[in-house]
Amino acid sequence: MxxxxxxxxxxxxxxxxxxCTMSNSWxxxxxxxxxxxxxxxxxxxxxxxxxxxxxxxxxxxxxxxxxxxxxxxxxxxxxxxxxxxxxxxxxxxxxxxxxxxxxxxxxxxxxxxxxxxxxxxxxxxxxxxxxxxxxxxxxxxxxxxxxxxxxxxxxxxxxxxxxxxxxxxxxxxxxxxxxxxxxxxxxxxxxxxxxxxxxxxxxxxxxxxxxxxKIKNLRNPHKKMSKSYPDKLSRIEITDSPDDITEKIKKAVTDCTSQVTYEPDIRPGVSNLVGIHSVITGRSPAALCDEVKHLNTGQYKLLVAEILIETLKPIQKEINQLLNxxxxxxxxxxxxxxxxxxxxxxxxxxxxxxxxxxxxx
Incomplete structure (x- = not known):
């Protein structure tokens, strides 16, 4: 069913x-x-x-x-x-x-x-x-x-x-x-x-x-990102400061492999970062992994943080104006x-x- x-x-x-098949009257x-x-x-x-x-x-x-x-x-x-x-x-x-x-x-x-x-x-x-x-x-x-x-x-x-x-x-x-x-x-x-x-x-x-x-929890990439998860390092809030975003991305759980690859089932942590990067840029995970193949995961985290900071900046400015x-x-x-x-x-x-x-x- x-x-x-x-x-x-x-x-x-x-x-x-x-x-779905549905009446056109609505x-x-x-x-x-x-x-x-x-x-x-x-x-x-x-x-x-x-x-x-x-x-x-x-x-x-x-x-x-x-x-x-x-x-x-x-x-x-x-x-x-x-x-x-x-x-x-x-x-x-x-x-x-x-x-x-x-x-x-x-x-x-x-x-x-x-x-x-x-x-x-x-x-x-x-x-x-x-x-x-x-x-x-x-x-x-x-x-x-x-x-x-x-x-x-x-x-x-x-x-x-x-x-x-x-x-x-x-x-x-x-x-x-x-x-x-x-x-x-x-x-x-x-x-x-x-x-x-x-x-x-x-x-x-x-x-x-x-x-x-499918954006996942930064501290537990087997779970989705959630407002209710107790660890604040698990999520990037759209009002986070540049320092907070950088810290959270740097502390995101990955693994011991330095290469950046998109393999959600095998490497959920680094794949989550690639997924976030893909969503922001509109580019495919495969293309991004090829582009950053010279970076290790530590360097890649800093790149993702920088892109995310720049993306959220105009949104944060608008929110602050509205709250006033x-x-x-x-x-x-x-x-x-x-x-x-x-x-x-x-x-x-x-x-x-x-x-x-x-x-x-």
Whole structure:
């Protein structure tokens, strides 16, 4: 079943698009979300955000800063300081705009400002089952080491489905770890349509199959780069200073072989650096390895650090300017919420009527 679902996905990057069969009556609309739980790292930027920016020129992009999702584990694991959440939201807003997300072309808003997300979540939760939610991989993984499991972690994928369906989104850019969550969203769309009549499009997956989607942890190259990993040396944040970037790249785990080669299965550490270099320059790993064959891994690290510093410099300048104008950031989120609410209100009115909760409206 899951393999059949994957065949329906289409991929951006180095792999050709493969479109799902779907009704042409739904206008193209792309939805994505990001948690305000830390500064964007280069894995977020090259693996996700840059794709959104490329897509916004020819598509309607709706980008949600999902603050409700960010509190899922806040009480159980103390990963999130609620007093810092407002600051983190504005920081994430500045990062997204600084990276090139255009608030005139795209809709950028705060999830909690649009109540129809949680309203539809309740309706969808009544259509899914406990066994199905218990099989979600992220729930199993994240609940393993938690004594008192919050119910929010259990219902996380239902809210994610609501985030998608409330906009009647046709395409969703996601990573591999979110594949089964999207499968749930598709399942719930079909189930609702079967019970109440055609209401939601079946969302398609936009999956980045290129190297950008595979940027790894600098300290443990067998894992993906993550905001939640405890060692700060494991990731390059887009606001890192030149000294910090150089230190992190220099301390990146490689191996005892001095030659620079791209062999992800055998040499994951140095291959990760080549992958980062490839993503920045747009050149193939093979061409880069040939170009730097006179360098050892220590020298190559310094080269990658230098290129990364220069690449991030204009982004960092833009972010700093935006952070000095918090009223502008707030206005972007407010205007985005107004635009988003126009879409969600219409969808919610239809949903209420179809399930019989419209009273005398």
């Amino acid at each position: 899951f393999k059949q679902f994957l065949k329906k996905c289409y991929i951006i990057g180095t792999v050709p698009f493969n479109f 206008p193209d609309r792309i939805i994505s979300g990001i948690q305000p739980t830390g500064i964007l790292h280069i894995g977020n930027y090259y693996g996700a955000v840059k794709n959104w920016i490329n897509l916004q020129n020819s598509n309607e992009i709706i980008c949600s800063i999902v603050d409700f999702h960010s509190i899922t584990l806040s009480y159980a694991s103390k990963l999130l300081d609620h007093k810092k959440l407002p600051e983190n939201i504005l920081l994430m807003t500045a990062c997204l705009l600084g990276c090139g997300l255009n608030s005139e072309k795209s809709i950028l808003f705060l999830q909690s400002e649009v109540p129809q997300h949680t309203q539809l979540c309740w309706v969808l939760s009544c259509l899914t089952t406990v066994p199905r939610l218990a099989r979600q991989p992220q729930y199993r993984e994240k609940s393993e080491n938690i004594k008192d499991i919050p119910s929010g972690l259990f219902f996380y994928p239902v809210l994610q489905a609501a985030d998608i369906l409330i906009y009647k989104a046709t395409k969703v850019p996601v990573g591999k770890d979110q594949l089964q969550h999207l499968q749930l969203a598709s399942h719930l769309a079909r189930k609702f349509n079967a019970l109440y009549g055609e209401t939601f499009p079946i969302p398609e997956l936009i999956f980045s199959g290129n190297i950008a989607s 104008d918090k009223s502008f950031l707030i206005s972007v989120l407010k205007n985005g919420a107004i635009k988003a609410s126009k879409i969600t209100s219409d969808t919610w009115t239809v949903v209420r009527k179809k399930i019989g909760c419209h009273y005398f409206l």
